[in-house]
Amino acid sequence: MPPPTTGAGPHVAVLAFPFGTHAGPLLAVVDRLAALSPATHFSFLSTPQSNASAFKNRPSADASPPANVRAHDVWDGIPEGYELTGRHQEAIELFMSAAPAGFRQGIAAAEAESGRKVSCLVTDAFYWFAAEMAEELRAPWVGFWTAGPNALSAHLYTDRLREALGNVPVAEAEEAQLGSIVLGMSKIRVKDLPEGVVTGNLTSIFSTMLHNMSTHLPKSAAAVFINSFRGLDPTITDDLASRFTTFLNIGPFHLLSPPPPPPNSSSCLPWLDGPNLAPASVAYVSFGSVVTPPPHEIRAVAESLEATRVPFLWSLRDHARAHLPQGFAERSQGQGQGMVVPWAPQVEVLGHGAVGVFVTHCGWNSVLESIAGGVPMICRPFFGDQRLNGRMIEDVWGIGVNLEGGVFSKEGLVGCLDRVLKREEGKRMRENVGVLKEKAEEATKPKGSSSDDFCRLVELVSTTTMP
Ligand SMILES: O=c1ccn([C@@H]2O[C@H](COP(=O)(O)OP(=O)(O)O[C@H]3O[C@H](CO)[C@@H](O)[C@H](O)[C@H]3O)[C@@H](O)[C@H]2O)c(=O)[nH]1
Numbered sequence: 001m002p003p004p005t006t007g008a009g010p011h012v013a014v015l016a017f018p019f020g021t022h023a024g025p026l027l028a029v030v031d032r033l034a035a036l037s038p039a040t041h042f043s044f045l046s047t048p049q050s051n052a053s054a055f056k057n058r059p060s061a062d063a064s065p066p067a068n069v070r071a072h073d074v075w076d077g078i079p080e081g082y083e084l085t086g087r088h089q090e091a092i093e094l095f096m097s098a099a100p101a102g103f104r105q106g107i108a109a110a111e112a113e114s115g116r117k118v119s120c121l122v123t124d125a126f127y128w129f130a131a132e133m134a135e136e137l138r139a140p141w142v143g144f145w146t147a148g149p150n151a152l153s154a155h156l157y158t159d160r161l162r163e164a165l166g167n168v169p170v171a172e173a174e175e176a177q178l179g180s181i182v183l184g185m186s187k188i189r190v191k192d193l194p195e196g197v198v199t200g201n202l203t204s205i206f207s208t209m210l211h212n213m214s215t216h217l218p219k220s221a222a223a224v225f226i227n228s229f230r231g232l233d234p235t236i237t238d239d240l241a242s243r244f245t246t247f248l249n250i251g252p253f254h255l256l257s258p259p260p261p262p263p264n265s266s267s268c269l270p271w272l273d274g275p276n277l278a279p280a281s282v283a284y285v286s287f288g289s290v291v292t293p294p295p296h297e298i299r300a301v302a303e304s305l306e307a308t309r310v311p312f313l314w315s316l317r318d319h320a321r322a323h324l325p326q327g328f329a330e331r332s333q334g335q336g337q338g339m340v341v342p343w344a345p346q347v348e349v350l351g352h353g354a355v356g357v358f359v360t361h362c363g364w365n366s367v368l369e370s371i372a373g374g375v376p377m378i379c380r381p382f383f384g385d386q387r388l389n390g391r392m393i394e395d396v397w398g399i400g401v402n403l404e405g406g407v408f409s410k411e412g413l414v415g416c417l418d419r420v421l422k423r424e425e426g427k428r429m430r431e432n433v434g435v436l437k438e439k440a441e442e443a444t445k446p447k448g449s450s451s452d453d454f455c456r457l458v459e460l461v462s463t464t465t466m467p
Pocket residue numbers: 020021022146147148286287288289290291315342343344345346347362363364365366367369383384385386
């Protein structure tokens with residue numbers, strides 16, 4: 001670890017959310033900010049597990065990571081000797097209860113180590129309590145929303161949605177369209193929204209956290225930035241811009257700041273280069289870093305791939321391999337039809353000309369990476385923002401389809417693969433995603449909208465005075 005930056009100068013405390021794909025993208029942004037602002041010191045605060053993983057998988061880890069970024073561990077909130085029961089969101093709830101105090105301690109330690117007072121607080125947008133901390137520190141608060149503009153908008157409209165739908169019976173409310181309530185969401189129904197907005201447990205820690213966020217961000221954040229680009233959702237983006245002091249779109253971030261190529265150890269890319277694969281013929285299957293589909297759905301995916309003979313690359317973690325049909329992985333590899341790997345270099349895979357469709361859970365990073373690769377999607381969303389993303393993909397952007405009934409069945413996936421890879425409608429999806437891909441590339445060129453917004457972000461965090 002390089003020595004910390006010391007002495008006078010800006011000091012940015014970065015508070016990461018240590019679950020899902022949150023800390024990694026934030027660290028990627030911080031690395032880029034640090035490279036462009038070498039006189040600014042960055043203290044990156046997260047749990048020991050999250051820091052270990054984010055710093056190990058840092059794209060610049062093998063190259064030369066900026067010396068002015070320093071990791072600081074904060075407590076994960078799990079009391080000594082306590083055994084997690086496996087209850088949904090237990091670890092998140094324990095962490096969130098401990099987070100405000102843990103981060104305050106972490107910031108004090110970072111100030112002591114660097115010899116610099118914190119001049120700016122950059123946090124995962126989830127942390128509504130950062131508004132108060134920023135006031136105590138007399139520093140601006142800048143929030144990072146790691147999902148899409150559509151989900152952020154849904155959370156900002158929570159009160160209005162609850163008011164409008166409070167007295168409507170649940171079954172009726174779920175089918176209600178949001179057109180008259182949320183700008184830019186005429187095709188979205190209540191049942192597409194993240195749980196905790198108007199459906200599900202509205203008083204859970206997670207739902208309360210998001211509700212608090214929706215009131216604090218517009219009032220108190222000096223800026224909010226997001227991994228998206230303005231041309232993707234102009235109506236929603238303009239609406240968000242009108243609600244925040246400053247709203248910056250800095251994505252797709254992997255185009256703005258391309259990571260170094262992955263190490264050659266992955267066999268996926270050479271396989272995709274193979275002479276027998278036609279352009280846009282391969283199905284890439286992956287469900288991100290959190291989701292594992294239930295066993296019967298994993299089986300259904302395998303059976304439909306075998307039935308259609310569609311070439312495939314499937315990123316499936318080792319613990320889930322046991323749910324594949326007997327001999328499936330060996331058979332398909334032996335026959336040259338496909339590969340099952342525990343992790344794939346996804347950005348490069350989706351940018352490869354042989355890939356014709358992405359079977360995805362619709363996590364925001366996956367959606368953006370698919371758009372940037374010009375690849376249409378087959379959507380099997382699971383929770384949170386994923387249903388909303390799936391609906392936008394099919395009904396708003398026209399760049400993919402959702403599975404009938406919302407889950408994998410052999411027939412359902414066979415039908416979707418046929419529609420996207422073989423039919424006229426699949427051709428249209430590819431054209432539509434091609435248009436968005438071009439817009440993403442425009443936005444991330446020098447002087448493009450995302451590049452300009454990133455320059456504003458650099459200025460904002462590297463100044464020592466309140467805006
Ligand atoms: O084999 C793999 C599998 C995944 N990835 C990467 O892992 C990330 C996955 O991110 P995402 O698609 O956003 O999924 P999750 O990890 O599930 O992300 C969580 O965080 C997202 C951002 O807030 C939300 O949109 C999701 O719903 C939530 O589950 C992407 O960058 C992928 O490129 C790989 O590189 N290789």
